[in-house]
Amino acid sequence: MKLVVIEGIGKKETVEKYLGTGYRVFATKGHVVDLPQKSLAVNVKKNFEPKYVVMDDKKDTVKSLLEAASRADDVLLATDPDREGEAISWHVANLLNIPKDKPARIEFNEISKKAVQNALKSPRVINENLVDAQQARRVLDRLVGYKLSPVLCRKIQSKLSAGRVQSVTLRLVVEREREILNFKPEEYWPFFAILENSEKFKVKASLVTKNKSKIKLQSKEDVDRTVAELEGKDFVVSNIKKSVTKSKPPAPFITSTMQQDALNKLGMSLKQTTSAAQALYEGVDVEGEGKVALITYIRTDSTRVSADAQSEARKYIEEKFGEKYVPTKPNVYKTKKGAQDAHEAIRPISLARTPESLRSSLNKYHFKLYKLIYERFLASQMSEATYNSMSVDITAGDYGFRVVGKTPLFAGYTAVYNTFTDDAKDEDDGNNVKLPEMTVGEILKLAEYKYEQKFTKPPARFTEASLVKMMEEVGIGRPATFTPTITILFSREYVEKEGKDGKYIKPTELGMSVVDMLIKYFPEIMDIEFTARMEEKLDDIEDGGKIWQDVVASFYDGFEEKISIAMGDSFSLKEPDKATDIKCENCGAKMVIKTGRFGKFLACPNYPKCKNTKPVDENGNVITAASKSEDAQSDVICEKCGRTMVIKQGKFGPFLACPGYPKCKNIKNLEGEKNVPTEILPPCPKCGKPLKKISSRGSFFYGCTGYPECKFTSSDKPIEGKCPECGSFLVEKKYAAGMFVKCGNKECSYKVKADEAPVEKNDSDI
Numbered sequence: 001m002k003l004v005v006i007e008g009i010g011k012k013e014t015v016e017k018y019l020g021t022g023y024r025v026f027a028t029k030g031h032v033v034d035l036p037q038k039s040l041a042v043n044v045k046k047n048f049e050p051k052y053v054v055m056d057d058k059k060d061t062v063k064s065l066l067e068a069a070s071r072a073d074d075v076l077l078a079t080d081p082d083r084e085g086e087a088i089s090w091h092v093a094n095l096l097n098i099p100k101d102k103p104a105r106i107e108f109n110e111i112s113k114k115a116v117q118n119a120l121k122s123p124r125v126i127n128e129n130l131v132d133a134q135q136a137r138r139v140l141d142r143l144v145g146y147k148l149s150p151v152l153c154r155k156i157q158s159k160l161s162a163g164r165v166q167s168v169t170l171r172l173v174v175e176r177e178r179e180i181l182n183f184k185p186e187e188y189w190p191f192f193a194i195l196e197n198s199e200k201f202k203v204k205a206s207l208v209t210k211n212k213s214k215i216k217l218q219s220k221e222d223v224d225r226t227v228a229e230l231e232g233k234d235f236v237v238s239n240i241k242k243s244v245t246k247s248k249p250p251a252p253f254i255t256s257t258m259q260q261d262a263l264n265k266l267g268m269s270l271k272q273t274t275s276a277a278q279a280l281y282e283g284v285d286v287e288g289e290g291k292v293a294l295i296t297y298i299r300t301d302s303t304r305v306s307a308d309a310q311s312e313a314r315k316y317i318e319e320k321f322g323e324k325y326v327p328t329k330p331n332v333y334k335t336k337k338g339a340q341d342a343h344e345a346i347r348p349i350s351l352a353r354t355p356e357s358l359r360s361s362l363n364k365y366h367f368k369l370y371k372l373i374y375e376r377f378l379a380s381q382m383s384e385a386t387y388n389s390m391s392v393d394i395t396a397g398d399y400g401f402r403v404v405g406k407t408p409l410f411a412g413y414t415a416v417y418n419t420f421t422d423d424a425k426d427e428d429d430g431n432n433v434k435l436p437e438m439t440v441g442e443i444l445k446l447a448e449y450k451y452e453q454k455f456t457k458p459p460a461r462f463t464e465a466s467l468v469k470m471m472e473e474v475g476i477g478r479p480a481t482f483t484p485t486i487t488i489l490f491s492r493e494y495v496e497k498e499g500k501d502g503k504y505i506k507p508t509e510l511g512m513s514v515v516d517m518l519i520k521y522f523p524e525i526m527d528i529e530f531t532a533r534m535e536e537k538l539d540d541i542e543d544g545g546k547i548w549q550d551v552v553a554s555f556y557d558g559f560e561e562k563i564s565i566a567m568g569d570s571f572s573l574k575e576p577d578k579a580t581d582i583k584c585e586n587c588g589a590k591m592v593i594k595t596g597r598f599g600k601f602l603a604c605p606n607y608p609k610c611k612n613t614k615p616v617d618e619n620g621n622v623i624t625a626a627s628k629s630e631d632a633q634s635d636v637i638c639e640k641c642g643r644t645m646v647i648k649q650g651k652f653g654p655f656l657a658c659p660g661y662p663k664c665k666n667i668k669n670l671e672g673e674k675n676v677p678t679e680i681l682p683p684c685p686k687c688g689k690p691l692k693k694i695s696s697r698g699s700f701f702y703g704c705t706g707y708p709e710c711k712f713t714s715s716d717k718p719i720e721g722k723c724p725e726c727g728s729f730l731v732e733k734k735y736a737a738g739m740f741v742k743c744g745n746k747e748c749s750y751k752v753k754a755d756e757a758p759v760e761k762n763d764s765d766i
Helices: 009-019 056-070 083-095 113-121 128-155 166-181 220-230 255-266 270-282 307-321 356-361 364-380 414-420 464-474 482-491 509-521 528-542 548-556 559-568
Strands: 002-006 023-027 074-077 191-196 202-210 235-247 284-286 290-292 385-396 399-410 443-451 495-498 504-507 578-583 590-596 599-603 613-615 632-637 644-650 653-657 691-696 699-704 717-722 729-735 738-743 751-753
Touching: 002 009, 002 056, 009 023, 009 113, 009 270, 009 290, 023 056, 056 083, 074 083, 083 128, 128 509, 128 528, 128 548, 128 559, 166 464, 166 482, 166 504, 166 509, 166 528, 191 220, 191 385, 202 385, 202 443, 220 399, 235 399, 255 270, 255 364, 255 464, 255 482, 270 364, 270 482, 284 356, 307 364, 356 364, 364 414, 464 482, 464 528, 482 495, 504 509, 509 559, 528 548, 548 559
Parallel strands: 002 023, 002 074
Antiparallel strands: 191 202, 191 443, 202 399, 235 385, 235 443, 284 290, 385 399, 495 504, 578 590, 590 599, 599 613, 632 644, 644 653, 691 699, 717 729, 729 738, 738 751
């Protein structure tokens, strides 16, 4: 028996199906070895040697892996075909003592029978250049994160983090916000003449020139003057230009363009897109076939398409649409400079699996994304669309007007892709409609003028899609890092959603402070071009052109000195301590309100000699002995002494305590107690009314107080927030492995540990 090691558990069944008998598949579920969380784990004095350990939550996985490998005749490493996947294979090979020169690594860009069988025929040794590129990124990000974060915690507030790519991405958001804040709108008046020919066919011509120079009306006075000067003037057709214009089909998707189109055209967030794409790549259940993978590898920056895929597409297009829709030569798209170009573009594995044929097997997000990918790829291999275009110049006195018409001549790729074409028109640009036949010298009759006051608008705030596009344009991050980088900015509360539909990204005051602090002390690390050049150096390591330790050393040179300077001066953005008139009962000093890891608290200013502290309430008011209310009674009986327990407020919130303290020191978490009246619940996700906890036949559930008009119920405790994958409400649920946050929609599989931010693979690349 041969053991095939993969990453994602989601594709285990799909891969097993194509391997056949004699193989067993084992999924690592991502990294099993990493730098430990509680220490730097990089020896800067020993050529940046990393110290790897088996991750705490993967010890059982590694134990099972070792057992499975001991029973296997051979082991093949089939982790994802990227740097991260290569590193995982390298770590697994070290755990299993697989020799470096053994060809144990196989890879496939798609999970199809042909791709998997071909991979088995051509195993190779582990590519150490890929591993070194990943190691360099991991070490760099660990050095930046673990060295810079304490600076932020000391100078702003605790529990802050910095990241090599994360912080530069935050800078993009902050600089865009400041550009918006500093923007001064300018008034302008778009001006149109509605004209008609002898056959009463009306056209809308926009004002473009005066005395053959471009003109822009900037006030009502300008409009009135223009109308007066046009009084009595004939509108004469002065020039007609006819042409056949072409529109080239778009390139097939890469990771970033897929994410952008999914948000802009389907309204899917980055998390929803990433989750849906991963499922389509790993495999979905198709009736009568089991798990079937539908698309190629989803983390790519290449528009390259295999010859086989092109051939299949051309044949399919000719059969379905006709010979005219097939270009003379296959369409080839140029991959942008700096791309790794390691994999094909994102495309369907088989065009025979049309979106409609799979509708019953896919949920709405999977279906929408698969349809988008399918039609984008098909369109990319089709002929150009052509149009009859007509541009007409019209003169009236000293003024020049223009109207442009455009009508389809040959649909080409738009026969497939027009569903997702953005048809929004800007009124200021005139119109793009069919025009009547006109002749030079023809006089058109004025029907009316149209104009309105407008103001120039500031640049728009970033959406997730436009931020991904900007990251790609400036060269920071890579396909696998866009989603986790933006996700961590939200989890750290450096940015927030803005707008009615929560579409736009706005930096918080905290996010702005973090950027200002980092630019002050570490301008090079916060420099966009510097970060982009570092990405290029990582690519050079992958290509075998650089030694990874040298790249890290060049970055680290002088870094410790900058840290020392930052930690050594007195500059701070921390909220100053607030003086109070409350005397410390231990030493007599007037206590101050400080801001700590868990919010505001009262402290003696003589710390560390005097360590007296007191809590303050949620409004920042000091809770003194005189102002404390009596502990609230509960109906919970202390199982140790029989007294009725009371609800107390502690550092981490309310808890149950025995009133017999200190003789009885029993305390309990409020979670799971049925008769405690202090449980905080969010509004009903259906109608917005308050929720309540309802007891029924010895158990309880959560329901809407608006019953019977609203019949919302949940057996698990609803919490604030929405599911990042499907937008439904979230619930809290306790399992044997601890407390988890999961989606309340039973059809959605979203579930994460309550105390962990959702990230992909590990915290490298961000």
